[in-house]
């Protein structure tokens with residue numbers, strides 16, 4: 001057992017740190033405004049030019065074939081440098097792992113390099129007005145037609161969809177029951193009716209999507225028709241676990257929180273120290289998980305342990321920051337961060353659903 | 368980067384676990400009883416003793432999982448003091464005796480001034496003095512845990528002065544206590560889950576109720592994220608890293624908190640029968656409370672983390 005980085009890993013960290021120090025843009029407008037969306041895409045293209053946008057992908061798709069540990073190092077440096085949020089996150093962190101596992105060569109070659117540069121930005125279209133936690137209750141459907149499918153239905157809460165170019169989502173292709181007969185589709189948003197929805201901060205961070213016979217060719221089906229649920233579940237463990245929200249982001253927040261709490265009342269500073277320690281615990285647990293994954297084991301339902309932990313840690317940190325800042329908080333990035341942290345226990349499967357998964361599938365309690 | 372235990376480290380833990388499980392419930396009643404003797408035969412008390420004194424010369428990270436098992440089994444007696452602290456306090460001739468398991472040692476706690484299980488110890492250390500039990504006047508002090516009795520120790524008779532520093536021993540004892548707390552928490556979680564599967568009310572196992580599920584899920588989360596801090600602290604102490612004191616305090620605070628949550632939840636899940644002497648559960652509850660207070664309580668260690676992190680960059 002050790003926690004030592006190899007010489008190559010240390011060099012990689014140094015390269016990333018130096019590049020970010022020279023290149024990170026300051027004060028980009030919100031990625032959910034038209035100008036901010038463009039600015040964030042340009043930033044992704046610069047990252048891609050340095051082969052830093054998707055380090056863990058194979059080189060042919062724009063990555064470096066980096067190991068899991070190197071990817072964690074990248075994330076630590078990225079967030080410590082105060083770099084912008086990733087406008088392409090739902091594509092590169094949620095869809096891409098699924099494309100690598102189930103996509104055809106043509107799909108991978110067609111979608112991944114453009115995704116890596118944010119030439120295409122992908123939105124996740126899973127939730128529906130009547131299918132939130134109970135995703136398998138979804139009713140949007142796809143009807144067979146010549147050379148492809150026609151999509152019908154109503155999706156909602158689709159992050160980035162207000163400005164994105166593509167979507168990925170589940171549609172019913174037969175009436176065989178809740179989890180069966182679902183198919184995973186990849187489609188341009190061009191022909192979809194998009195209604196932006198303002199989030200708590202007032203910006204249209206997600207959107208409602210209406211499909212009225214939108215044509216998708218057979219090449220837009222990921223995996224086999226009817227296999228959608230199984231394929232989608234492969235994405236959820238990336239979403240809950242270490243790809244979407246790696247420790248780096250929370251380590252950086254915790255470090256800033258400790259600075260903010262310096263000199264504060266010891267009771268408040270103690271809470272900051274506890275957050276600092278929890279971020280460290282998440283990092284260490286992730287290094288242990290990375291080891292398990294590298295030796296071929298699947299993360300499985302244990303991803304839910306991490307999801308509960310990081311989302312509640314993030315909210316505790318931002319809540320404390322607001323207490324420390326008082327009425328002046330809204331003028332600082334902590335307030336936007338607080339609004340964002342509030343969503344953590346809701347998206348990627350609510351924390352109530354995660355606790356039930358932990359109880360039933362990690363601890364083995366009866367359903 | 369390989370933050371995982373080796374096969375040897377896992378095998379040692381499994382051996383200790385099996386040995387203690389084979390003792391049955393009688394283990395809970397006897398401080399320095401048959402379980403202690405079995406562990407001594409195994410060489411448990413010499414794990415950290417240097418090889419030139421007939422020990423195995425292992426590092427804390429090698430044995431931290433085995434220590435966790437002594438917590439899971441709720442093994443009574445001055446285990447941490449004898450197996451973990453003493454090898455870093457005592458000199459030559461005592462080390463050899465320690466390795467064979469013939470010498471049982473206790474330590475006067477720097478904070479409370481109380482010595483745990485001094486009545487069964489051969490040697491009482493009140494840093495920097497050490498004396499045989501017969502040379503020390505012991506007065507029982509009320510404690511929370513029947514498996515860890517507390518004593519006031521007055522050194523009236525002859526004592527020897529120990530060389531060096533107490534820091535290496537105290538750091539290790541604190542991490543070992545944190546490891547035991549993780550073991551206690553794991554047992555409490557496993558036992559509560561098992562009970563929730565078989566106890567039925569309203570015609571269903573209580574573990575099918577979401578309120579019960581979510582309480583237990585919170586314990587699983589707390590244990591999952593406390594344990595790596597303990598393992599990391601063991602490494603930091605072994606390598607005398609600059610962050611060692613911070614990491615030790617972080618481990619103790621997180622493990623203490625996880626075990627106390629596990630105890631509180633275990634009692635709630637068991638209902639009234641948990642609140643009695645009819646179940647053995649009470650031994651683990653008491654152990655969670657007594658170890659959480661040993662070698663500095665949660666608040667004290669959290670305050671140390673606070674002081675240590677202000678203005679100091681993270682590793683690496």
Ligand SMILES: Cc1cc2nc3c(=O)[nH]c(=O)nc-3n(C[C@H](O)[C@H](O)[C@H](O)COP(=O)(O)OP(=O)(O)OC[C@H]3O[C@@H](n4cnc5c(N)ncnc54)[C@H](O)[C@@H]3O)c2cc1C
Pocket residue numbers: 090123124125126127128131132133134156157158159160206343346347348349350351352353
């Ligand atoms: C910021 C943000 C971004 C999002 N981005 C996307 C996206 O890009 N794509 C997408 O498809 N979706 C997205 N979502 C939607 C998200 O996946 C859903 O909000 C989530 O699955 C919960 O569904 P719901 O909102 O309908 O809540 P509901 O399912 O109606 O739940 C409401 C409350 O009831 C509780 N509850 C429900 N069922 C149970 C149960 N069985 N046991 C206990 N409690 C229960 C929930 O925990 C919650 O507290 C996003 C949401 C947010 C907030």
